[in-house]
Amino acid sequence: MDCPKCKGEMQEHTTRTLQGEVAIDRCNDCGGLWFDNGEAEALKDDWMSEFLDSGDPTVGKTFNENTEANCPRCGEKMDAINDPDQQHIQYEVCEEHGMFMDAGEFADFKNETLVESFMKVINKAKGKLHT
C-alpha cells in the first residue's frame, strides 16, 4: 500500500489489543499511520500501541499541512477533520475505509486527554477570576 501523504511504502504492523489483533499500516518514509475503520478506537485504550507511533512528530507536522490526501483503499480524496474532542489534532478520513494520522498524532490522540482536561479546569478558574 502507498502512503497517501508522501507515496512512500506502507508496512503492516500487527499488535495485540484487548479486542484482538489489529494490523496497522505505517509509512516507512514519513511515519504516518493508516487505521482501518475501528482500529484507532481499539488501540486507544491499549498502552502497547504506543510503540507503533514511533515516527518523528516534526516530520509529521510538516506532512500535516498537506491535507490533500487520497484514501489508500479507494483512492477518493479524504476529508481533513479535527478531532471533536481534541481540536488541535487533525487527521484525514475516508468515511468508508478509515483514517490517516501523521507521525506523532496518534500518541497525541492518546495522551493529550489528561492535559486538555487539566487545561479546561485552568481556563474555568481563569474565567472566574476575570468575571
Ligand SMILES: [Zn+2]
Ligand atoms: Zn508517508
Ligand SMILES: [Zn+2]
Ligand atoms: Zn476509501
